[in-house]
Amino acid sequence: MSAVVFGLAIAAGALAALWPWLSPRRVAWPNEAPSEPDDVARAVSSLRDLRFAEAAGTIDATDAARLRGVLERSAFAPPDRAARRGAPIRTLGIAALLIGIAAALVAQSLPQAAGDRAPGEPITGSLPAAGPSTADLEARAKAAPNDVPTLLALADAYQKDGRATDAVATYRAVLGIDPNSVPALNGLALILTQAGQPDGAMVAVDRALSIRPKDPDALFLKGLLLYQKQDWKGAVDVWTVYLDVGEFHPAAPMVRSLYDEAKRKLTP
Numbered sequence: 297m298s299a300v301v302f303g304l305a306i307a308a309g310a311l312a313a314l315w316p317w318l319s320p321r322r323v324a325w326p327n328e329a330p331s332e333p334d335d336v337a338r339a340v341s342s343l344r345d346l347r348f349a350e351a352a353g354t355i356d357a358t359d360a361a362r363l364r365g366v367l368e369r370s371a372f373a374p375p376d377r378a379a380r381r382g383a384p385i386r387t388l389g390i391a392a393l394l395i396g397i398a399a400a401l402v403a404q405s406l407p408q409a410a411g412d413r414a415p416g417e418p419i420t421g422s423l424p425a426a427g428p429s430t431a432d433l434e435a436r437a438k439a440a441p442n443d444v445p446t447l448l449a450l451a452d453a454y455q456k457d458g459r460a461t462d463a464v465a466t467y468r469a470v471l472g473i474d475p476n477s478v479p480a481l482n483g484l485a486l487i488l489t490q491a492g493q494p495d496g497a498m499v500a501v502d503r504a505l506s507i508r509p510k511d512p513d514a515l516f517l518k519g520l521l522l523y524q525k526q527d528w529k530g531a532v533d534v535w536t537v538y539l540d541v542g543e544f545h546p547a548a549p550m551v552r553s554l555y556d557e558a559k560r561k562l563t564p
Contacts, residue, residue: 344452448479468484471484
């Protein structure tokens, strides 16, 4: 009996919560037309920023994995933006009733299920990893070999999997399609930096900066390469621009400390 009362209370609460949607207000301003290519480009750019944050060690691995899943879903599974009409009152009432019944069943069955689980086993179980896998991205790239966002995401996946050679080949494929792709140039520069090839990395970074002089990723990497060469003045000059345009860049906290250290080394 208590479960029934509880379910009815939940149903009433759900109906009250959904009530404002019965009479939607008119939108004061027209909605901006959606632009899925722009959304994909922003998601890919954010994925690239996340990769730099992981390389710089400024983000926790668990947080990075969760954020990567969100960004990949936004890049490859755009939400349905079609306008929806308000549901009729009968539909809302049925939904509220079903919610109440489900809540009552959960209230009764969950404690028993929780008591039967093995020690240390989560109650709700584990969820599958979000976002497309490397194999999915490879299939998409094979189906659309000139799709630059997919190729960039695939290169990022290769790099995350430790397949630097495949990542380099994929970035080169992007540059074959778009020689002025700054993300591909930055990706190559990052791999070369991690591989201990600063000269090649500097060539790629300088090319990126010739196309986009205030690109935060390229400025970050060039300053880091100069810092590693103990060119304190060069690092300070580059990072001065970087800290001006990349205030919210993932590597900014690390750069600030290295920037201050390079300035101290310049002092006689």
